[in-house]
Amino acid sequence: MLFEDTYRTIDQPTTGEFRDKGSKFLAYAFPIRTEEEVKNHLQALRAEHPKARHHCFAWRLGLGRDNYRVNDDGEPSGTAGRPILNTLYSQDLTNILVIVVRYFGGTLLGVPGLINAYKTATVEALVNAVVVSKTINEIYRIEVGFERLNDVMKLIKEQQLTVLQQSFNQECTLEIELRRTLVNVVIGRLEKMEGVQVTFVG
Known part of the structure; x- marks a missing residue:
C-alpha cells in the first residue's frame, strides 16, 4: 500500500x-x-x-x-x-x-x-x-529573523525539503514544499522556534 x-x-x-x-x-x-x-x-x-x-x-x-x-x-x-x-x-x-x-x-x-x-x-x-x-505536497511560507535562520535552514536540510523561493530583506522569507505526511512533524518543529512564523500557502 x-x-x-x-x-x-x-x-x-x-x-x-x-x-x-x-x-x-x-x-x-x-x-x-x-x-x-x-x-x-x-x-x-x-x-x-x-x-x-x-x-x-x-x-x-x-x-x-x-x-x-x-x-x-x-x-x-x-x-x-x-x-x-x-x-x-x-x-x-x-x-x-x-x-x-x-x-x-x-x-x-x-x-x-x-x-x-x-x-x-x-x-x-x-x-x-x-x-x-508522485507525492501530494503542500506549500508553506516561513518568515524568520536572521538570528533564527540557521535553525530553520538546518531543519530544511535535515528533512531534505524543497525551497521554492527565498528572499532576505529585513526578515527572511522562504517558501517550502512539504510532503503531506511530513507536515505535522516539520510545522510542529517550526512553530516551537521563537520568532518563526509559518503560513499555509496552498
Whole structure:
C-alpha cells in the first residue's frame, strides 16, 4: 500500500488509437493538475480535429474517487466517458485527462461496441505512457529573523525539503514544499522556534 500522500499519474502526454468498422478512435492522455487545463486541452484538440464527430473525455484529480468528470459528447449515455474513467480507476491513475476523438466510419457500433472502443483506445494511450508515483505536497511560507535562520535552514536540510523561493530583506522569507505526511512533524518543529512564523500557502 502506498502512503496516503502518494498517487500514480503519467509523466508525459501520450496517444493511442483504435479502429472498428471504419470508425477511428484517437486517444490523448495528459497529466493535469487543475480543471482549467482540461479546457485548454479540449480546445486544442477540437481545433486540431475539427471534422471529428465526437470529443469524449474523462478526467480525475486528487486521491478521492469523487473528483472526476465524464463527457459522452453526443455518444449514447455511458458509452464513452464512463469507460474512459473506469480504465483510469482500474490502472489507479489520477491527475490525468483522457480525450478520445472519434471519426465516424459510417457503421453504428452499438452500445457494447462503443464501450469497447473507448476503453480500448484509452488502454492503448496508457500502454505508451510512463507511469510515475508522485507525492501530494503542500506549500508553506516561513518568515524568520536572521538570528533564527540557521535553525530553520538546518531543519530544511535535515528533512531534505524543497525551497521554492527565498528572499532576505529585513526578515527572511522562504517558501517550502512539504510532503503531506511530513507536515505535522516539520510545522510542529517550526512553530516551537521563537520568532518563526509559518503560513499555509496552498
